[in-house]
Amino acid sequence: MENTEDVRPKRRGPAPLDAFDRRILAALAADADRSYAALGETVGLSPPAVHERVKRLKRSGVIRDTVARLDGTAVGKPLTAFVHVEAAGWGKSERLMQIARFPEVEELHSVAGDASVILKVRMENPQALEFLLGQIHSLPGVRGTRSYIALSTYLDRPVQAEVTTDWPNVPLPPE
Amino acid sequence: MENTEDVRPKRRGPAPLDAFDRRILAALAADADRSYAALGETVGLSPPAVHERVKRLKRSGVIRDTVARLDGTAVGKPLTAFVHVEAAGWGKSERLMQIARFPEVEELHSVAGDASVILKVRMENPQALEFLLGQIHSLPGVRGTRSYIALSTYLDRPVQAEVTTDWPNVPLPPE
DNA sequence: TTTTCTGCCGAATAGTATTCGGCAAGAATG
DNA sequence: CATTCTTGCCGAATACTATTCGGCAGAAAA
Numbered sequence: 056m057e058n059t060e061d062v063r064p065k066r067r068g069p070a071p072l073d074a075f076d077r078r079i080l081a082a083l084a085a086d087a088d089r090s091y092a093a094l095g096e097t098v099g100l101s102p103p104a105v106h107e108r109v110k111r112l113k114r115s116g117v118i119r120d121t122v123a124r125l126d127g128t129a130v131g132k133p134l135t136a137f138v139h140v141e142a143a144g145w146g147k148s149e150r151l152m153q154i155a156r157f158p159e160v161e162e163l164h165s166v167a168g169d170a171s172v173i174l175k176v177r178m179e180n181p182q183a184l185e186f187l188l189g190q191i192h193s194l195p196g197v198r199g200t201r202s203y204i205a206l207s208t209y210l211d212r213p214v215q216a217e218v219t220t221d222w223p224n225v226p227l228p229p230e
Numbered sequence: 231m232e233n234t235e236d237v238r239p240k241r242r243g244p245a246p247l248d249a250f251d252r253r254i255l256a257a258l259a260a261d262a263d264r265s266y267a268a269l270g271e272t273v274g275l276s277p278p279a280v281h282e283r284v285k286r287l288k289r290s291g292v293i294r295d296t297v298a299r300l301d302g303t304a305v306g307k308p309l310t311a312f313v314h315v316e317a318a319g320w321g322k323s324e325r326l327m328q329i330a331r332f333p334e335v336e337e338l339h340s341v342a343g344d345a346s347v348i349l350k351v352r353m354e355n356p357q358a359l360e361f362l363l364g365q366i367h368s369l370p371g372v373r374g375t376r377s378y379i380a381l382s383t384y385l386d387r388p389v390q391a392e393v394t395t396d397w398p399n400v401p402l403p404p405e
Numbered sequence: 406t407t408t409t410c411t412g413c414c415g416a417a418t419a420g421t422a423t424t425c426g427g428c429a430a431g432a433a434t435g
Numbered sequence: 436c437a438t439t440c441t442t443g444c445c446g447a448a449t450a451c452t453a454t455t456c457g458g459c460a461g462a463a464a465a
Contacts, residue, residue, distance in 0.1 A: 072304075072305070072306075080298070080300055080305065083297070083298035084297055084298050084299075084300055085297065086295060086296070086297065087262065087296045087297050087298045088295075088296050090451090090452060090453085091452075091453065091454095092452075092453095100413080100414095101413070101414050101415080102414095102452085102453080102454090103413080103414070103415085103453090103454075103455085103456095104412075104413055104414075106453070106454070107412075107413090107454095108412095110454095115304070116301055116304060117300060117301050117304040117305065118298050118299070118300060118301075119298075119299045119300065119301050120261060120263075120298075120299050121261070121262045121263050121296065121297070121298045121299070122258070122259055122260065122261065122262050122296070122297065122299060122388050123255070123258035123259050123262045123293050123294075123295075123296045123388070124259075124293070124294045124295050124296070124297060124388050124389065125255055125259055125292060125293060125294065125388065125389040125390075125391060126291055126292055126293075126294050126389070127389050129247075129290070129291060129292040130247070130255065130292065130389065130390075130391050130393065131393050132389070132393060135339070137312070137339075137341070137348060139378075152384060155384065155385045157394055158390035158391075158392035158393065158394065159390070159393070159394060160385065161385070161386075161387055161388070161389065161390070162383070162385055162386050162387075163383070163384045163385035163386075164310070164312075164380040164381070164382065164383045164384065165380070165381045165382045165384070166312070166378040166379060166380050166381060167378065167379045167381055168376070168377065168378035168379065170378060173312060173378060173380075177389060177390075179393055179394075182397075183394070183397055186397035186398065187397075201343070202343065203314075203341040203342065203343035203345060203348060204341060204342045204343065205339040205340070205341050205348075206339070206340045206341060206342055207339065207340045208337070208338070208339045209327060209330065209338045209339065209340070210330045210335065210336070210337055210338035211336075211337050211338075212297075212336055212337075213297050213298070213299050213300065213336070214299065214300040214301070214302050214305065214307070214336065214352060215300075215305075215333035215334075215336070215352075216300060216305050216333075217333035218305065218306045218307060218333065218334070218354055219332055219333065219334060219354075219358070222357075222358055222361035222362075223361065265420085265421060265422085266421075266422065266423095267420095267421075267422095275444080275445095276444070276445050276446080277421085277422080277423095277445095278422090278423075278424085278425095278444080278445070278446085279443075279444055279445075281422070281423070282443080282444090283443095285423095
């Protein structure tokens with residue numbers, strides 16, 4: 056006989072995140088400094104069990120990475136702004152990607168809407184923003200930009216593990 | 231005698247971040263999982279020295295927190311969007327702040343420009359976005375909204391420690 | 406029902422984080 | 436300038452965690 060290779064793998068694709076995973080993710084997205092013992096305490100698992108799950112979540116890419124979030128003002132960049140770039144032809148010219156090399160640029164998305172690209176930038180001062188806009192305008196195919204300068208930031212947090220499921224009902228989730 | 235309390239404290243305010251601090255911050259903003267030994271290796275300090283600096287940077291608030299960054303799609307929210315809210319009177323009505331309770335809302339800024347408030351949201355699907363917009367429109371003083379749906383995200387990173395200082399010169403920083 | 410697989414736990418081990426004492430360089434003091 | 440004081444570093448010692456391991460139990464497959 057041959058064909059002994061018929062055994063299909065049991066399950067393909069990432070296991071769909073059970074309640075423990077969700078709690079672990081929620082906790083880590085809020086504070087990744089806690090020990091596995093403390094984590095296990097809050098989610099209801101032993102330290103090794105939490106460890107194994109976190110390891111799996113990292114390998115599978117659910118946890119992209121763990122980072123320190125810095126205070127923009129403290130590092131010398133108190134000015135946050137969103138820059139909408141209207142590009143001709145089709146947004147994502149390779150050149151436009153180049154401005155991602157500036158450490159001031161934190162996000163870069165191509166979007167649907169009356170802007171082709173949206174940037175989130177954090178600058179030292181208005182003049183620096185002016186220079187950056189100059190850089191952007193010098194790129195080929197850039198028709199114009201529109202900047203929105205943040206006056207106050209009321210919320211700035213990473214991707215949350217929770218998902219609102221009962222949209223039509225709740226007017227506002229409880230505190 | 232009295233007035234022996236004349237001795238002014240040597241230095242007020244946060245020390246201004248030397249080169250070591252910068253390197254530590256840059257490293258931690260990229261990957262907070264490394265050991266102090268590994269960090270010390272790359273920045274040129276002993277593990278205890280790095281530890282002490284990190285502790286100080288956290289206490290002083292330069293390092294706001296350390297978080298795990300999750301994959302939006304993996305947690306069930308593949309749709310990223312920026313929502314501009316045009317509010318009457320003055321943007322920051324207390325009520326508007328309430329929508330920050332939805333775990334889908336990641337950022338909330340008041341801005342200068344032809345929008346009063348900008349939200350960054352991550353939704354399960356377009357319908358969920360529709361519901362959220364409904365919530366926003368139901369708030370008093372909201373004149374309208376404009377949504378920009380992210381098609382591709384080319385860059386999404388935390389505040390970088392580096393600051394570009396020679397703006398007028400460089401056309402683009404080297405790789 | 407039996408077998409297999411998965412994921413948990415407690416205990417053991419390995420590896421860090423953290424503390425401590427001493428030292429050296431720069432700043433303040435006289 | 437000499438002296439004192441302060442700051443921040445290092446190496447070694449300690450305490451605490453992460454990580455590994457063996458065994459077990461429940462669910463899924465056979």
